[in-house]
Amino acid sequence: MLIFGTLRSGLYALAAVGLALSVGVIGIVNFAHGEFLMLGAYLGYWLFASYGVDPLAAIPLGAAGLFVLGGALYRTAIRRVLRAPELNQMLLTFGIAIFLQNLAVILWSGDPRTAAIPYKASALALGPFTIGLPQVVVFVLATGLTAALYALLGRTRVGKAMRAVAQDRVGSAIIGVEVDRIYLLAFGLSVALAGTAGLMITLQLSASPYMGLLYTLKAFAIIVIAGLGNIGAVVYASLVLGLAEAFVEFYVPNGGGWSEGVFFLLILLVLLVRPRGLFQ
Amino acid sequence: MALVALLAVLAPAAAQRAGPVRLGAIIPLSGPEGVSGQAMQKGYQLALEEVNGRGGVLGRPLELIVEDDKGDPPTGAAVFQKLVTRDRIDILIGGLQSAVTIAVVSQVLRQPILMAWTGAAFSGIERDLVKDADWFFHYHPWDYHNTDSLFRFIKSTGAKTVAVAHEDGPFGAGSIDAIRAFARNYGVEVTFIDAFKSGTPDLTPLLTKAKGANADVFVFISFAQDVVPIVTQARQVGFAPKLMIGTPPSWPIGYERLAAGNNVAGLALWTPENRHPASQRFVSRWREKFREEPTSYWGPLAYTNVVTVADAVNRAGTADRAAVTRALAATDYEGPIGRRLTFKRSLVGRYQGFTSLIAFQWRDGKQVTVWPEEIAGGRLQYPVGYGR
Numbered sequence: 001m002l003i004f005g006t007l008r009s010g011l012y013a014l015a016a017v018g019l020a021l022s023v024g025v026i027g028i029v030n031f032a033h034g035e036f037l038m039l040g041a042y043l044g045y046w047l048f049a050s051y052g053v054d055p056l057a058a059i060p061l062g063a064a065g066l067f068v069l070g071g072a073l074y075r076t077a078i079r080r081v082l083r084a085p086e087l088n089q090m091l092l093t094f095g096i097a098i099f100l101q102n103l104a105v106i107l108w109s110g111d112p113r114t115a116a117i118p119y120k121a122s123a124l125a126l127g128p129f130t131i132g133l134p135q136v137v138v139f140v141l142a143t144g145l146t147a148a149l150y151a152l153l154g155r156t157r158v159g160k161a162m163r164a165v166a167q168d169r170v171g172s173a174i175i176g177v178e179v180d181r182i183y184l185l186a187f188g189l190s191v192a193l194a195g196t197a198g199l200m201i202t203l204q205l206s207a208s209p210y211m212g213l214l215y216t217l218k219a220f221a222i223i224v225i226a227g228l229g230n231i232g233a234v235v236y237a238s239l240v241l242g243l244a245e246a247f248v249e250f251y252v253p254n255g256g257g258w259s260e261g262v263f264f265l266l267i268l269l270v271l272l273v274r275p276r277g278l279f280q
Numbered sequence: 281m282a283l284v285a286l287l288a289v290l291a292p293a294a295a296q297r298a299g300p301v302r303l304g305a306i307i308p309l310s311g312p313e314g315v316s317g318q319a320m321q322k323g324y325q326l327a328l329e330e331v332n333g334r335g336g337v338l339g340r341p342l343e344l345i346v347e348d349d350k351g352d353p354p355t356g357a358a359v360f361q362k363l364v365t366r367d368r369i370d371i372l373i374g375g376l377q378s379a380v381t382i383a384v385v386s387q388v389l390r391q392p393i394l395m396a397w398t399g400a401a402f403s404g405i406e407r408d409l410v411k412d413a414d415w416f417f418h419y420h421p422w423d424y425h426n427t428d429s430l431f432r433f434i435k436s437t438g439a440k441t442v443a444v445a446h447e448d449g450p451f452g453a454g455s456i457d458a459i460r461a462f463a464r465n466y467g468v469e470v471t472f473i474d475a476f477k478s479g480t481p482d483l484t485p486l487l488t489k490a491k492g493a494n495a496d497v498f499v500f501i502s503f504a505q506d507v508v509p510i511v512t513q514a515r516q517v518g519f520a521p522k523l524m525i526g527t528p529p530s531w532p533i534g535y536e537r538l539a540a541g542n543n544v545a546g547l548a549l550w551t552p553e554n555r556h557p558a559s560q561r562f563v564s565r566w567r568e569k570f571r572e573e574p575t576s577y578w579g580p581l582a583y584t585n586v587v588t589v590a591d592a593v594n595r596a597g598t599a600d601r602a603a604v605t606r607a608l609a610a611t612d613y614e615g616p617i618g619r620r621l622t623f624k625r626s627l628v629g630r631y632q633g634f635t636s637l638i639a640f641q642w643r644d645g646k647q648v649t650v651w652p653e654e655i656a657g658g659r660l661q662y663p664v665g666y667g668r
Binding site for chain 2: 001004008011049105109110111112113114115116118120121122123130131132133135201204205206208209210211214245246249250253254255256257259260
């Protein structure tokens with residue numbers, strides 16, 4: 001269960017780190033985050049079904065496409081509600097989520113779509129255990145991308161500017177940081193990361209218009225466990241969620257039916273016991 | 281003056297006679313079972329063309345208003361209200377998921393209408409909501425019929441033990457008591473039963489537990505969206521029972537190209553390989569009209585639904601509910617499903633149509649019928665020895 005829980009946490013981290021970026025840097029609670037992941041999954045399906053492009057090979061194109069989409073959405077909609085009450089931000093992103101869901105139904109119908117990737121059911125032997133090859137690939141890739149994001153935030157000028165804006169928007173503007181450009185970059189990056197997580201889902205599962213909500217909720221649980229805005233702790237929080245789910249599913253009778261409630265329970269516990277997050 | 285008054289009274293009645301007979305269908309065109317609902321809609325199209333091509337019903341056109349319940353019970357209840365109040369339908373048809381059926385039937389109990397219902401396998405509906413109802417005709421077998429077919433099939437393979445994973449909604453959980461009872465009756469031991477939430481992306485913990493049960497046969501009662509994670513992740517955890525049997529209402533698009541899906545068995549009312557002449561005619565009309573292969577039994581079942589209702593209205597000579605009920609009760613129809621459809625008493629229901637399923641096995645993207653033997657198009661591969 002340690003292995004299964006750890007492997008699933010890779011995808012969770014990739015899905016959550018983008019949301020942590022958008023909450024931490026821009027301060028916007030994006031309820032459409034899972035829908036960008038859904039768009040990534042459909043993009044992966046479409047590229048595979050139409051042109052035989054492996055979802056792994058599609059990552060640069062997919063991430064770039066979703067970055068542009070995120071940037072355009074920031075310019076046209078998100079920017080307008082940044083100074084508005086938080087309720088307006090939530091309603092706007094809810095609206096975007098519903099719009100994208102319905103757009104997906106119109107474009108691809110409600111059917112789950114499966115990309116029959118040849119290695120979808122492949123496994124690796126690990127001593128007495130066998131584990132899914134796509135899950136290992138996704139875990140390695142997710143860990144690598146999350147590490148790259150940390151490196152970007154910690155070592156580059158633009159990353160340091162993002163952290164500065166996250167700490168103090170006005171102060172950053174005074175010392176010459178172009179706050180609006182940083183927001184655009186952060187939102188685009190957040191959407192690109194969600195899209196990449198979606199491409200990874202194509203490797204393992206099916207794409208469907210309604211898959212986004214589950215990942216939005218799990219991503220929220222992770223950033224609450226990590227502590228809102230604490231991008232660095234997303235990997236650990238994902239691990240907590242992944243392991244908790246795997247243990248409930250394995251050790252609790254009919255635990256599979258309960259596992260989707262684990263993240264609610266974790267949110268509740270963290271908010272009651274340590275509201276600033278387990279890793280803050 | 282008197283003539284004008286008489287015309288004023290008669291005109292609406294005449295207009296009503298000339299208007300269409302209206303059927304309303306509630307099906308999931310989107311959501312997890314959208315693939316089945318869309319197959320149903322195509323089945324309706326074929327049936328409507330045929331019925332209206334022959335002059336409609338009672339000399340009037342047959343009209344069908346289809347509403348998408350999205351697999352969501354409150355939506356099902358809401359579209360029912362729209363169908364009866366705004367569209368003023370004569371008969372309610374369609375239906376797929378049990379949870380939505382519960383919501384719709386709860387509305388019908390307050391606003392009675394004749395229901396010629398294709399879906400819902402959860403027998404709690406029959407027991408608690410439509411027991412002895414004279415307005416509810418049920419085409420699809422109930423869960424205990426399905427379970428009886430499942431265990432007769434398992435028994436025919438020579439398997440002694442079975443492990444079961446089921447989704448935790450009414451569709452999956454509703455079968456569990458029946459599974460235990462039928463397994464006992466057929467002398468098969470159930471070594472494992474566990475639930476999962478439909479849509480869960482990672483089922484490896486559940487499948488690892490099922491593997492530990494070391495059963496001959498693994499049965500999964502799931503929706504279409506769960507099929508791919510189950511069959512791929514079973515291989516990834518090295519779970520290789522002698523046979524895997526899935527019972528989703530439909531199989532996901534693209535499954536036929538999934539190598540890991542080969543040799544998995546399924547239960548269905550019908551497969552496209554059915555050799556009955558009416559089935560073959562149906563398949564060829566489907567190919568001609570939609571330029572695709574029919575893959576789900578919901579298409580021919582929906583077709584059967586409309587054709588038999590239209591036939592009952594014609595035989596009744598009126599769209600009046602009591603007369604159509606009597607006519608529908610006397611249905612004796614052999615169509616694309618390939619078996620005779622009559623309505624008989626079930627455990628507690630008054631009008632039950634089909635009462636058994638057939639078994640097929642996926643072979644190189646095709647559903648080959650393997651049981652019962654008299655209609656089998658190929659021999660069951662057992663034990664399969666699913667590779668990793």
